[in-house]
Amino acid sequence: MASAQSAPSKPTLIPARIVTNPWIVLLVLTLGFFMILLDTTIVNVAIPAMEKGLNASFDSILWVLNGYVLVYATLLITAGRLGDSFGPKLMFIIGLAIFTASSAACAFSDSGSQLILFRVVQGVGGAILTPQTLSMLPHVFPPEKRGAAFGIWGAVSGLAAVIGPTLGGFLVTNFSWQSIFYINIPVGILAITSAVFLMPEVRSATRHSLDIPGVVLATAGLLLVLYAIIEGQKYNWGPIQPWLNFSTGPLRWGLISIYSLIVYGVVVLAAFVWVETRVAEPLLPISLFHDRNFTVSNLTGSAVGFAIFSLWIPLTLFLQTVLGYTAIHAGLTMIPASITLMLSAAFAGRLADRINGKFIIMAGLGFASLGVALLAHAIALNNTSWSLTFPLAVVGLGMGCTFPPMLTLALRDVNPALSGVASGFITTTRQAAGAVGAAIVGATLTHSLASNLPARAADAAAALPPAYRRPFVDAFRAAASGAQNLGAGQSHHVPLPSSVPPAVASHIQALSRGVFDTSFLDATRPSLLVVVGALIIGAAITTQMRGGRTAGEARRDQPASKESEPELVAVH
Numbered sequence: 001m002a003s004a005q006s007a008p009s010k011p012t013l014i015p016a017r018i019v020t021n022p023w024i025v026l027l028v029l030t031l032g033f034f035m036i037l038l039d040t041t042i043v044n045v046a047i048p049a050m051e052k053g054l055n056a057s058f059d060s061i062l063w064v065l066n067g068y069v070l071v072y073a074t075l076l077i078t079a080g081r082l083g084d085s086f087g088p089k090l091m092f093i094i095g096l097a098i099f100t101a102s103s104a105a106c107a108f109s110d111s112g113s114q115l116i117l118f119r120v121v122q123g124v125g126g127a128i129l130t131p132q133t134l135s136m137l138p139h140v141f142p143p144e145k146r147g148a149a150f151g152i153w154g155a156v157s158g159l160a161a162v163i164g165p166t167l168g169g170f171l172v173t174n175f176s177w178q179s180i181f182y183i184n185i186p187v188g189i190l191a192i193t194s195a196v197f198l199m200p201e202v203r204s205a206t207r208h209s210l211d212i213p214g215v216v217l218a219t220a221g222l223l224l225v226l227y228a229i230i231e232g233q234k235y236n237w238g239p240i241q242p243w244l245n246f247s248t249g250p251l252r253w254g255l256i257s258i259y260s261l262i263v264y265g266v267v268v269l270a271a272f273v274w275v276e277t278r279v280a281e282p283l284l285p286i287s288l289f290h291d292r293n294f295t296v297s298n299l300t301g302s303a304v305g306f307a308i309f310s311l312w313i314p315l316t317l318f319l320q321t322v323l324g325y326t327a328i329h330a331g332l333t334m335i336p337a338s339i340t341l342m343l344s345a346a347f348a349g350r351l352a353d354r355i356n357g358k359f360i361i362m363a364g365l366g367f368a369s370l371g372v373a374l375l376a377h378a379i380a381l382n383n384t385s386w387s388l389t390f391p392l393a394v395v396g397l398g399m400g401c402t403f404p405p406m407l408t409l410a411l412r413d414v415n416p417a418l419s420g421v422a423s424g425f426i427t428t429t430r431q432a433a434g435a436v437g438a439a440i441v442g443a444t445l446t447h448s449l450a451s452n453l454p455a456r457a458a459d460a461a462a463a464l465p466p467a468y469r470r471p472f473v474d475a476f477r478a479a480a481s482g483a484q485n486l487g488a489g490q491s492h493h494v495p496l497p498s499s500v501p502p503a504v505a506s507h508i509q510a511l512s513r514g515v516f517d518t519s520f521l522d523a524t525r526p527s528l529l530v531v532v533g534a535l536i537i538g539a540a541i542t543t544q545m546r547g548g549r550t551a552g553e554a555r556r557d558q559p560a561s562k563e564s565e566p567e568l569v570a571v572h
Contacts, residue, residue: 021198022140026149028194029133030156032096035187036126037157039103041164042171042180043068043119045327049177056112059234063116066230071123072130073431074222078215080131080424081283085208088132088139088420089199093192095129098122100188107181134407134423138416139202144353146411151349151404158342158400165331204417214283217272222432224265229435232258233442284421288414296545297410298426300361302433303538304368304402307531309434310441311372311395314527315379317445322517323383333385337396344400349408357405358545364401365542369535371395376528381517398535409545437534441527448523453479456515456522463511465504472508476515 043065051061083091102121109115133153141149171179231240239245239254240261246253253259276282289295312334319330348360371394378391407426414422457476461469 022145022149024198025136025140025200026152028191028198029092029136030153031187031194032092032129032191033133033153034156034160035184035191036099036129037160038164038167039122039126039180039184040068041160041331042168042183045165045168045331046172046177046180048327049172050112050115053177054110054112054115060112060116064112064119067116067120068123068126069431069435070223070226070230071120072127073226073428073435074219075124075127076131076424076428076431077218077284077421078424079128080135080420080422080427081210082128083132083135083420083424084418085204085210087202087204088136089195089201091128091420092132092136092199093195095125095127095132096188096192096195097125099125099129100185100192101125103181103184103188107178130427131420131424134411134426135419136199136202138411138414138419140200143412147348147352147357147404147408148346148350150407151346151352153407154345154349154400154403155342157403158338158340158345158396161334161338161341165328165334169326169328169331202416209281211276211279211281211283213275214272214279217268217275218283221265221267221269221272222428224261224268226265226432226435228258228261228265229439232439233446237443284425285418288418288422288425291413292544292546293409293412294414294422296541297406298429299541300365300402300538300545301406301410301426302429303534303541304365304399304406305430305433306437306440306534307368307372307538308399310437310534311528311531313438313441314445314524315375318379318520318524322381322520329385333388334392336389337392337399340393340396341400342396344397345404346400348401349404352405352408357409358542360405361402361409361542361545362539364398364405365535365539366398367401368395368398369532369539371398372528372532372535376525376532379521379524379528381521402538437531441530444530445523445527448526449519452519452522453477453515456519460511460515464508468504468508472511 047061047064050056050064051058054061079091079095099122102118102125105118106115106122109118137146137149137153167183168180171183235258237258238252239257241254241256243255245255245257251259272284273286276284276286315334316330319325319333320327325333344364348364352360371391374391374394375388378388380387410426411419411422453476454473457473461472464472
């Protein structure tokens with residue numbers, strides 16, 4: 001089998017209509033990427049307003065988020081391959097156009113089902129756009145500048161995380177939930193216009209055919225696995241439909257159950273791998289994985305994706321449920337992590353052009369795991385935003401140091417003709433690992449909470465009159481059995497009959513609040529330690545990366561003819 005580096009011919013780079021400046025190209029790419037990231041954080045804040053404004057159920061409104069994520073994650077690999085075939089500029093513009101148009105449609109939705117439909121279309125546009133923002137960079141930046149470019153690309157995620165919750169809260173509070181989609185329209189039009197005139201075209205040297213069986217199998221397999229993971233908590237990791245249900249130990253199966261869907265998805269993905277080894281032009285060339293750094297970087301990226309996506313679940317719930325923060329206040333509390341992520345990503349990208357990026361990644365994962373461990377130690381019932389500033393800043397510092405050198409090493413030796421599908425796979429693994437992380441950390445949180453509530457209630461009941469002790473404990477046992485439903489806005493009160501004297505009722509409710517808050521605190525800490533474990537595993541995996549020369553050293557050793565770069569062709 002031919003290697004991923006030698007199989008395709010090198011592409012041709014056609015200058016932009018106005019100017020071909022790599023930093024201007026990066027600015028245009030990050031503008032589109034920033035819009036995608038910003039939209040995600042803004043929509044999270046607007047969920048309650050959407051639920052009320054559309055008179056929709058909470059479960060249906062959750063699919064405003066889940067539908068987008070599901071489609072986005074399943075189409076990234078295919079979108080990356082389309083970029084290799086038709087050029088990243090064209091696919092970037094198409095993705096932007098779909099995303100911008102669907103944003104307008106979301107704003108005009110008058111029902112929950114319409115909004116979910118147009119969010120799914122948004123996910124298609126986002127999936128088409130995202131891989132192109134990475135795959136274009138190796139075409140326009142020389143090796144010794146790519147680390148800095150990836151650093152700026154990574155810093156954009158930190159900036160979006162800083163601005164998103166605050167901007168979303170401002171728009172929803174002062175205007176309406178529709179305004180979070182209206183804002184995408186002028187930004188999208190600006191990005192499309194800029195891309196048309198300022199981005200070069202990358203033209204493939206050979207005509208490609210799309211691997212339709214590969215597209216179908218990859219999409220179906222990812223869809224099954226990710227749907228099951230996203231919906232697992234809702235169905236308590238059991239049957240979805242009451243057909244042929246059975247149990248094996250603690251696992252509850254069925255013809256259509258969460259675990260059976262995961263198995264079906266894994267089987268389909270195994271068939272996808274088998275097909276890819278036998279077709280002439282696969283959707284995902286298996287030869288990509290002959291590159292050790294590409295393979296190891298994706299494994300490390302999975303660990304980091306697991307950590308990033310799952311870290312904010314217990315922390316956000318603790319801030320809102322226990323400390324009573326609003327969504328905006330919780331977002332502002334996390335700003336230190338976003339700021340240090342943004343700054344360290346830009347610095348780490350430049351540093352990766354000078355020293356071996358492997359050691360930067362390991363240092364970053366070390367800082368990130370230390371920060372999360374400090375966070376697990378620092379959280380308390382009397383927390384203020386300031387008391388979490390230092391741990392969160394350390395987390396952001398570490399996270400920012402991982403992505404730029406990781407991307408540099410992952411794509412360093414990949415043939416530019418395959419940079420699109422490689423970028424799509426990198427993003428897919430991170431999204432899938434994030435979904436798994438959210439599920440595992442969420443399950444850890446609810447399991448710990450369910451275990452803690454009855455024990456804490458039994459301890460607290462000793463302070464009550466004997467007649468009220470057993471009902472108090474029984475109420476928390478019932479709450480523990482439904483712990484998966486506890487979250488932001490959950491009531492801390494125990495239902496009481498009107499016959500209870502006011503003084504006793506007040507005492508019971510105060511104890512109830514203490515039981516719930518202490519139990520949630522006790523459950524949050526082990527959830528955060530799961531994240532620490534994922535980061536440590538990522539650091540261990542990173543040791544297997546191949547060192548070699550820095551990008552700058554590789555560039556200086558190349559002959560003056562620059563044969564390794566994409567060919568630049570003037571078009572009149």
